[in-house]
Amino acid sequence: MRRLPPLNALKAFEAAARHQSFTAAAHELNVTQTAVSQLVKSLEERLGVALFERRGNQLSLSPRGMGYLPAVSDAFDRIAAATAILDETDARQITLGCGPTFAMRWLIPRLPDFQRAHPECEVRLSTTLAVRELQSQSPLPDGVDAAVRLYDPSKPEPGLMADPLFTADxxxxxxxxxxxxxxxxxxxxxxxxxxxxxxxxxxxxxxxxxxxxxxxxxxxxxxxxxxxxxxxxxxxxxxxxxxxxxxxxxxxxGRLIAPFALSLPKGGAWCLLYRPEAAGGSAFLKLRDWLIGAAMPPTA
The missing domain is CATH 3.40.190.10 (Periplasmic binding protein-like II)
Known part of the structure; x- marks a missing residue:
């Protein structure tokens, strides 16, 4: 069972820490300054640590508070992102990142099949992913819901799901x-x-x-x-x-010929990459199923 503090107390702490002010946090949360102060105090008592240093009218995070804030803020950000995906409008849209070669030579010729099967879904392609790959940036940049790229599933990155599609030979x-x-x-x-x-x-x-x-x-x-x-x-x-x-x-x-049987294994595979919270979006689930099906080798 998770040991979680009260959500309202966490919200009060996170808002007060961002604003460095109980008053500003109260305005954001639409409660009184006294309520924010009491919620933060109750959280400190529950955790057994001081999250803020109070010097008269000055409010600043304690060292323990500074260490706690990023994790709390990230948790709220993830909840907000997952909730947005569940919104009916957002659920119809998905931004898919891929390199220009994959887009031009495999994905775009097949996208009309997906659109005919799922006219309610809107797929937005972002081919800037290739540049990000060359610069060794994140395999799933901000603003991209999912991506198709070369990836090694045997070396998973935290917070990232991967569905293999093709070999990279x-x-x-x-x-x-x-x-x-x-x-x-x-x-x-x-x-x-x-x-x-x-x-x-x-x-x-x-x-x-x-x-x-x-x-x-x-x-x-x-x-x-x-x-x-x-x-x-x-x-x-x-x-x-x-x-x-x-x-x-x-x-x-027959436009191209593979003249030799030798195929060089390169390790890894072309994978569909996504964060776990993306799986709550209906457009994503439909696109994921379609991509996996389209990538399957044809039956004899």
Whole structure:
């Protein structure tokens, strides 16, 4: 059983601590200054610690109060966020973060299916997540309800849920005409390798796994995002490394060919990331179920 102080006393403490004033806290909570003072005093007595230092008309947090405030404020913030998700208007909207390549090459072509199935839901895409990833920021930035990105479920982050969608394995792809020239892996030495600047080691790792670690390609082209490298591969400019969700449709349609069976495991997976409180939103639950279903490999 949880040992929780009275909620009203916690609210009085949190408001008074933010404002550094019982009077301002009373105005925010629509009660009297005396009521706030009594609630805080009762909380201090219950906890057995002084949360404020009182010097005449001056009010400041004690060291114990300063340590207690962040946890209390965070708890109220989480309750407010979870409550907002349950609101009928908010429950119809969800902001989904993902990188531009995933959005362009897998998600956007499939979103009309979700919209036809759930016209009452509004999905807002935020592709700024890719920039945040490169800057090693939080995998789930503020303002994003859920995100699809590369993640290692074996190393979970506190307060974050993860549903795996796809593997992150890498394999070469190219246009059919170019694929016809690739009889063996060693033939890659005569072709242009399409690289991605923020993932410079991908070709090196794949070639090493293929036993071609010392191979020097005839030429290479470098791009900012995987989406650009894959478009260049579609246009016959060279051979790109791909992850399965990026090229599923092109492989099925024959626009791209995977000339070799070797697929390099990269660890982790493409996952749907979200905070536990997001699971209370109807739009999120519908989108989550749809994403997991759409990511499943087709049955024979």
């Amino acid at each position: 890498l394999f070469p792809v190219c246009a059919p005409g170019l694929a016809a020239r690739l009889k063996t892996m060693a033939d890659l030495a005569r072709e242009t390798l399409l690289e991605v600047r923020h993932a410079p080691g991908e070709w090196r790792d794949w070639l090493s796994a293929a036993g071609l670690g010392s191979m020097v390609p005839s030429s290479s082209l470098s791009f900012d995002f995987h989406a650009f490298a894959l478009q260049a591969a579609l246009d016959g400019a060279g051979v790109a490394l791909a992850r399965r969700p990026f090229v599923t449709d092109d492989l099925k349609a």
